[in-house]
Amino acid sequence: MSSKTGEVILEIEGLKKYYDQKAVLDGINLSIKRGEVAVVIGPSGCGKTTLLKCVNGLEAHQEGSIRVDGKEVGSDDFSWIAARQKIGMVFQSYDLFPHMTVIDNILLGPVQVQRRDRAEVTLQADALLERVGLADRRGDYPRQLSGGQKQRIAIVRALCMNPDIMLFDEVTASLDPEMVREVLDVMLGLARQGMTMLIVTHEMEFAKAVADRIIFMDGGVIAEESDAKTFFKSPATERARRFLNTFYFE
Amino acid sequence: MSLNWDFIVEVIPIYRSAIILTIRIAIIGVVLSIIVGAVCSLINYYKVRGLNLLVRAYIELSRNTPLVIQLFFLYYGLPKLGIMLSNEACAILGLTFLGGSYMAESLRSGLEAVSRVQVELGLSIGLNTFQLIRFVIFPQAMSIAMPALGANCIFLIKETSVVSIIALRDLMSVTKELIGMYYNTTESLMLLVVCYLLLLLPVSFLLIFVERRLRYAEFGV
Numbered sequence: 001m002s003s004k005t006g007e008v009i010l011e012i013e014g015l016k017k018y019y020d021q022k023a024v025l026d027g028i029n030l031s032i033k034r035g036e037v038a039v040v041i042g043p044s045g046c047g048k049t050t051l052l053k054c055v056n057g058l059e060a061h062q063e064g065s066i067r068v069d070g071k072e073v074g075s076d077d078f079s080w081i082a083a084r085q086k087i088g089m090v091f092q093s094y095d096l097f098p099h100m101t102v103i104d105n106i107l108l109g110p111v112q113v114q115r116r117d118r119a120e121v122t123l124q125a126d127a128l129l130e131r132v133g134l135a136d137r138r139g140d141y142p143r144q145l146s147g148g149q150k151q152r153i154a155i156v157r158a159l160c161m162n163p164d165i166m167l168f169d170e171v172t173a174s175l176d177p178e179m180v181r182e183v184l185d186v187m188l189g190l191a192r193q194g195m196t197m198l199i200v201t202h203e204m205e206f207a208k209a210v211a212d213r214i215i216f217m218d219g220g221v222i223a224e225e226s227d228a229k230t231f232f233k234s235p236a237t238e239r240a241r242r243f244l245n246t247f248y249f250e
Numbered sequence: 251m252s253l254n255w256d257f258i259v260e261v262i263p264i265y266r267s268a269i270i271l272t273i274r275i276a277i278i279g280v281v282l283s284i285i286v287g288a289v290c291s292l293i294n295y296y297k298v299r300g301l302n303l304l305v306r307a308y309i310e311l312s313r314n315t316p317l318v319i320q321l322f323f324l325y326y327g328l329p330k331l332g333i334m335l336s337n338e339a340c341a342i343l344g345l346t347f348l349g350g351s352y353m354a355e356s357l358r359s360g361l362e363a364v365s366r367v368q369v370e371l372g373l374s375i376g377l378n379t380f381q382l383i384r385f386v387i388f389p390q391a392m393s394i395a396m397p398a399l400g401a402n403c404i405f406l407i408k409e410t411s412v413v414s415i416i417a418l419r420d421l422m423s424v425t426k427e428l429i430g431m432y433y434n435t436t437e438s439l440m441l442l443v444v445c446y447l448l449l450l451l452p453v454s455f456l457l458i459f460v461e462r463r464l465r466y467a468e469f470g471v
Contacts, residue, residue: 058370084376091374093367099389099467108385109375141467161375 007034009165009196010055014064017050024050025061026220032165037197039207039228042217043243048200049092051217052167055198056080056087069164085114088158088166092173094151096142102129103138106157114161121160128156132186148179152186165196172203204247208232216240257434258441261424268424269445275338275420276407276449279345283406284399286346287353292383294354295361305354312351318412320344325416341413345406352402360395361387393464400457404450411446421445 010032017025025047032038040048053059055066057073057080066073068083096105103125110121129135132152142150151171158166168187172180184206191197191210201207207214211228216235224231224240235241290305312320321344328335335343364387372386392399414423425442429435 053370056374058373080373081376081378084374087374089374091367091371095365095367095371097368097371097386097390099393101467109377112381112385113376143468143470157375 008032008067009034009069010198011067012055012064013067015051015054015061015066016063017047017054017059017061023220025054027064028220028222030215030222032196032198034164034196035194036212037191037195037199037210038213038215039211040198040200040215040217041202041204041207041243042223046217047220048217049169052089052169052198052200055167056084056089081113085109085161086164088161088163090151090154090158090166090168090171092170094147094154094171094174096145096150096153096157098142100141101138102134102140102142102145102153105142105153106160109157109161125156125160128159129153131189132156133182146179147175148182151175151179151183155183155186155190159190165198166190168197168199168201170200170202172201204232204244216243218243253440254434254437257432258437261428261438261441264424264428265421265441265445268419268421269449271338271418272407272410272420272445273449275341275345275410275413275418278342279349279410280403280406282342282346283349283353283402286350287355287357290350290354291357291361294358309351309354312347313355317344317348317409318415320347321413321416337413337416337418340416341410341418344413345410348409349402349406352405353399356395356398356402357391359398360391360393363394364390390468393468396461396464400461403457404453407450407453408446 008031010030012028012030015025015028015030016023028047028051030038040051042048050059054061055068068078069086071078071083073080073083096102097108100108103122106125106129107118107121110116110124111118126135126138129138132155134149134152134156137145137149137153142153145153154171155166171187172183175183180203184203187197187199188206188210197210199207199210208228214224214226214228214231215222216224216231216237216239218239224235224237226236231240232244235244290309293301293305321340324335324340324344324347325337328340368386368390369382372382377385410420411422413420414426419427421442425438428438432438
């Protein structure tokens with residue numbers, strides 16, 4: 001992974017997305033390099049989730065371009081089926097497929113979509129489960145797991161596809177407080193291993209710890225973009241200052 | 251009141267052949283209904299252009315007309331168009347025409363209950379539309395719709411009791427014949443009830459079993 005650090009994996013230019021007449025994304029420019037961890041923060045409704053959904057084609061955009069691994073969305077040699085195998089996504093709702101056991105949830109993509117050997121993927125899945133501390137739950141059904149456990153499995157499910165980049169959409173926002181940490185620790189571990197990540201979160205301390213770069217969005221645009229240290233210490237814009245202030249009590 | 255046991259023993263073979271006919275019509279009819287229903291519900295779910303309205307029209311026509319009348323149309327109407335079908339084929343076709351809409355609506359309720367999040371999840375791991383239906387949407391929809399599908403099965407099996415209208419010797423038909431010939435009303439009707447129970451109770455238990463199996467994953471026992 002680290003051998004190819006620096007190569008651009010995701011490149012977004014002038015991205016615009018409208019719902020009816022309202023622009024939810026109003027000209028986003030963003031590029032993510034291999035091995036980079038970029039954290040998107042900003043107030044509710046600023047377009048963070050929509051941005052992630054555009055990146056893996058769950059929402060269509062109207063203007064601008066998205067390039068995944070050099071291939072432009074909508075061009076002749078581009079297919080979402082192929083692109084989504086390189087883009088792992090973890091959702092806020094910590095949903096698994098409720099009718100499948102943990103291991104079947106994880107194997108579905110690699111075996112059915114990537115046509116990989118079941119035994120080989122099972123080995124990888126078990127190793128990943130071990131890493132997130134859930135090896136003993138491989139035969140359980142999702143209803144038997146807590147929210148935090150489900151979310152860790154969801155991360156494993158995405159990882160098992162061997163993605164080039166992982167998208168995290170407020171993955172701890174719906175979890176009980178005591179379960180947030182176990183999920184964030186898994187993500188922190190991934191970041192340290194050099195996984196390329198685009199993370200939307202409201203956990204500011206986590207953002208500080210994990211981010212190479214902070215992307216502050218407001219009103220459908222990137223209002224500020226800087227390294228984590230600079231951003232949290234001395235945000236350049238008034239909007240970012242006001243946003244950060246909402247997290248402190250005095 | 252005493253029962254005429256000699257009569258009962260004598261007519262049991264008649265009931266046996268009638269119940270076999272009923273079972274044959276019911277099984278083929280129910281299976282075809284499920285297939286028709288599955289196709290129709292998916293067309294409605296995906297709002298397939300051109301076909302969606304056609305399917306809606308079929309469903310309304312099918313569930314708002316009685317089976318007896320549908321059978322009349324098939325039995326007396328089709329030959330006028332030059333299509334000759336056996337009585338049994340007409341009965342199966344009629345049952346499928348009726349059952350298809352019931353199955354479609356029950357399945358659609360299941361499909362629409364599968365959350366948007368599940369669909370997005372499936373897409374996000376790269377499933378194509380067919381895989382998404384097969385691995386994610388359909389199993390969950392089936393699990394949700396199972397009680398309604400089971401009720402439809404039993405309803406359709408019972409509906410076969412009208413096929414005597416197109417001269418098929420099913421349970422209802424032989425019962426009426428026997429009453430007409432021998433006036434052993436009590437015995438004949440009792441045998442009729444027993445036959446339907448023998449036919450439907452196992453189906454009912456089977457459905458409970460299938461439902462448990464299907465829903466175990468999501469709901470526990």
